Amino acid sequence: MIIRYLIIITITISACNAQKSSSILTSKDAVSTKTNTLAIPLDSVDYSVDYIMGKFDPSTHPEFMIIPPKYRDEDIRYIRKDVMREFIKMYDAAAKDGVQLIIKSATRNFDNQKRIWENKWTGKTILEDGTNAAKDIPDNLTRAKKILEYSSMPSTSRHHWGTDLDFNSFNNKWFETGEGLKLYQWMQSHAYIFGFCQTYTQMGSDRNTGYFEEKWHWTYMPVSEGITRQARLKIKNDMIQGFLGAETAVAIDVVQNYILGISPKCISKQN
Numbered sequence: 001m002i003i004r005y006l007i008i009i010t011i012t013i014s015a016c017n018a019q020k021s022s023s024i025l026t027s028k029d030a031v032s033t034k035t036n037t038l039a040i041p042l043d044s045v046d047y048s049v050d051y052i053m054g055k056f057d058p059s060t061h062p063e064f065m066i067i068p069p070k071y072r073d074e075d076i077r078y079i080r081k082d083v084m085r086e087f088i089k090m091y092d093a094a095a096k097d098g099v100q101l102i103i104k105s106a107t108r109n110f111d112n113q114k115r116i117w118e119n120k121w122t123g124k125t126i127l128e129d130g131t132n133a134a135k136d137i138p139d140n141l142t143r144a145k146k147i148l149e150y151s152s153m154p155s156t157s158r159h160h161w162g163t164d165l166d167f168n169s170f171n172n173k174w175f176e177t178g179e180g181l182k183l184y185q186w187m188q189s190h191a192y193i194f195g196f197c198q199t200y201t202q203m204g205s206d207r208n209t210g211y212f213e214e215k216w217h218w219t220y221m222p223v224s225e226g227i228t229r230q231a232r233l234k235i236k237n238d239m240i241q242g243f244l245g246a247e248t249a250v251a252i253d254v255v256q257n258y259i260l261g262i263s264p265k266c267i268s269k270q271n
Ligand SMILES: [Zn+2]
Pocket: 105, 159, 164, 165, 166, 214, 216, 217, 218
């Protein structure tokens, strides 16, 4: 753990030394230097409440771009340009080691997340364990908590930010054998070099609140940790509105328990 924090500090320091080399590191080079060319000074940007809550259109936002088809599945997806630059370095390093990363989800704005959430809320989408939330869980608070095992309330998802990516499979089991295990082990030992961090680690390992484990969900920390800190300061539970079941956000304390329910490895400054 101490080593991990030292590495994070190293990455943070290198972020302050922006504008350095932009050469593409091989994974071998990257491992030996244990640093990266992160170009985003922390907290140099003031993120608006609307941005943090996903209330914008990534297709017209100047900081966003379409992910080139090579890196994703068939669906058009958007990502922050600065995140894409670093992701390509990680993608290339992984490919050299025989690991192919495929982006299965990236930016989802409020409207996208509202659709996902309400489809689960109304039973149109059956939950991961076969539960029909509408039929099987009449109590709203219980229903919201159940959906929150894997899905964010609209306006609280890290996918709003363009910094968080889902890779290859939405099934933790896929990452436990064969190709999936190889990919996960590669990410565990290399992703931090490129600034990426697994946000939703196993519950009880280094966090006790938030979504269930997601081996597929990784965040580009040099940008997202600043947004996380600003979310903590700017987003209040009673601002979370505009979708079915939103009234449960205050009782659940979604800000503390979900927005901030991430692995501490994914944020180096706690204040
Ligand atoms: Zn995700």
